[in-house]
Amino acid sequence: MFQRGITKYQEEKLDRLFQQKKLELTPKSEISGETAACAHHFFGKPLSLRWYLPGAVSVILQEHNIFHSSDKRAVDFKAQIITQRGKGWFNEMTVRKFHIVKNLTYEKVLAYLNGQSLDYI
Numbered sequence: 001m002f003q004r005g006i007t008k009y010q011e012e013k014l015d016r017l018f019q020q021k022k023l024e025l026t027p028k029s030e031i032s033g034e035t036a037a038c039a040h041h042f043f044g045k046p047l048s049l050r051w052y053l054p055g056a057v058s059v060i061l062q063e064h065n066i067f068h069s070s071d072k073r074a075v076d077f078k079a080q081i082i083t084q085r086g087k088g089w090f091n092e093m094t095v096r097k098f099h100i101v102k103n104l105t106y107e108k109v110l111a112y113l114n115g116q117s118l119d120y121i
Helices: 008-025 061-067 073-085 087-097 106-113
Strands: 038-041 056-059
Touching: 008 038, 008 056, 008 106, 038 061, 056 061, 061 073, 073 087
Parallel strands: none
Antiparallel strands: 038 056
16 A cells, blocks of 8 residues: 555555546547557556646657657647647646645545545545
């Protein structure tokens, strides 16, 4: 069991559900418009953003690989997302990234991902 109250098995289940829900909400790549294959964590995976749907970007696999490489197109992709979503989104996610999460449970995250609550933190 992790300090945050979520087992590795539960974390993996939440990760799969997160991917599924993000692709349901945004089925097309936010870079190319093609059918998305996965959700990219734009700000990494701090607990405050790990399963937070607005913090993820739907992408195709090639774009996801570029995000995780030293390819200069990653910078262009990031700029494109910030332009599309706006500075307000970027600022909100930046603040949330540094939020210290306390009392995180599997049940809280699951309820959020299933639309039963507005947030999990």
